[in-house]
Amino acid sequence: MSMKKRSMVFDSGVVIDILLGNNEGKKIERFIEENLDEIIINELNLEEIKYIVCRKNNIEKAEEVEVFLKSSGYFNIFPLAKIRGEIYRLKCKYTISLADASSIATAKILGISVLFRRLFRREKEIEPFKKELNVIFTDELV
Structure with missing residues (x-):
């Protein structure tokens, strides 16, 4: 029985890995094929x-x-106007980059998960509240 397919927000770094076609990108492509209907x-x-x-x-x-x-x-491109008010709130509350805040805001507004590449700096910033923000790192994909 296959998993129910769903939507997920991808941060920029995840899309870059897909475009590069590196090992991480290929792993993400397999995850997409098996689990996702939509990438935002x-x-x-x-x-x-x-x-x-x-x-x-x-x-x-x-x-x-x-x-x-x-x-x-x-890829579905989500309008910035729909998340603008949420981005600054996340950026104000958490020590994350503006781009990371925009990815998380998109996922939060849509009520879905967001996928990030794991970087040391980002892990340090996001790990303490990743469940609250519905964040998944690429190395956690099965």
Whole structure:
């Protein structure tokens, strides 16, 4: 019997791993195929992804990635306007980055989990309240 499929918010770093096609990205792709109907990123995440791609490549490649993400059928881009009020509240309460706060705010507004790559800095910031914020790290995926 298969698990019930669901939606999940992905932080920018998780999407970057998928785009890079590295081992972590392949693990995430398997998780998507087996467990998810919908992947949600917000507009701020999209800008962060484009910035990272642009720095490693160029503006044209960043714009290609945006088109790919929007047309892939995998990703739903959530409007920043719908989470704006929640982002500052999370950022005020927790010592997390603005982008991380936007990912968590998206998940909180939608009532679903958010997936992050585990980074030492982030783990230190998020671990104490990850259950409260419904955060999952990629290394926790089965």
